[in-house]
Amino acid sequence: AQTVTQSQPEMSVQEAETVTLSCTYDTSENNYYLFWYKQPPSRQMILVIRQEAYKQQNATENRFSVNFQKAAKSFSLKISDSQLGDTAMYFCAFMKGPFGNEKLTFGTGTRLTIIP
Amino acid sequence: DVKVTQSSRYLVKRTGEKVFLECVQDMDHENMFWYRQDPGLGLRLIYFSYDVKMKEKGDIPEGYSVSREKKERFSLILESASTNQTSMYLCASEDLSSLGEQYFGPGTRLTVT
Numbered sequence: 001a002q003t004v005t006q007s008q009p010e011m012s013v014q015e016a017e018t019v020t021l022s023c024t025y026d027t028s029e030n031n032y033y034l035f036w037y038k039q040p041p042s043r044q045m046i047l048v049i050r051q052e053a054y055k056q057q058n059a060t061e062n063r064f065s066v067n068f069q070k071a072a073k074s075f076s077l078k079i080s081d082s083q084l085g086d087t088a089m090y091f092c093a094f095m096k097g098p099f100g101n102e103k104l105t106f107g108t109g110t111r112l113t114i115i116p
Numbered sequence: 117d118v119k120v121t122q123s124s125r126y127l128v129k130r131t132g133e134k135v136f137l138e139c140v141q142d143m144d145h146e147n148m149f150w151y152r153q154d155p156g157l158g159l160r161l162i163y164f165s166y167d168v169k170m171k172e173k174g175d176i177p178e179g180y181s182v183s184r185e186k187k188e189r190f191s192l193i194l195e196s197a198s199t200n201q202t203s204m205y206l207c208a209s210e211d212l213s214s215l216g217e218q219y220f221g222p223g224t225r226l227t228v229t
Binding site for chain 1: 164
């Protein structure tokens with residue numbers, strides 16, 4: 001069974017600063033996907049970024065980037081130039097691949113607050 | 117845009133009542149999921165469905181059942197609600213080809229008294 005660990009229950013950072021959220025996972029699979037999902041206050045959860053394990057290059061989506069360390073089983077999310085709208089719960093998630101019909105396994109989440 | 121709707125944002129029920137939570141998606145997605153979200157525990161999968169009339173247990177199915185009679189609708193049923201089922205319930209849908217990108221509903225905050 002896969003496990004996903006987020007060791008930072010809460011974080012806060014000043015607006016415009018850079019923040020890194022940590023995630024580690026445990027699996028015996030060699031082919032899998034990793035995700036960061038964002039749940040803003042009272043709004044629906046959305047996908048922020050996805051990383052395929054077979055790709056060495058770290059995924060990037062605008063101000064969001066990941067640091068994927070496969071050997072260390074680490075998958076951190078970096079938010080650059082943080083904005084007030086980044087305030088949210090962030091969940092790291094794992095999925096076996098590459099086939100469809102696989103489940104997501106979520107971590108316990110990190111509550112991020114951006115301070116004006 | 118994909119839209120996933122849930123029948124209620126807030127629900128208060130009494131212990132022992134039968135509770136129905138409904139979820140509807142408008143993008144013809146094959147896969148649908150029910151999670152519960154609790155502080156410090158993250159999202160835990162209750163049940164999922166890959167097709168109409170098909171269901172599979174997730175990690176915490178005890179005390180719950182599901183129904184999927186139509187592709188767009190996935191219902192979660194609490195046969196006899198208990199106080200330990202007080203939680204936020206999230207529904208999600210996913211296209212087979214989307215590789216883990218799930219679309220979530222707004223959630224139903226259920227309180228069982």
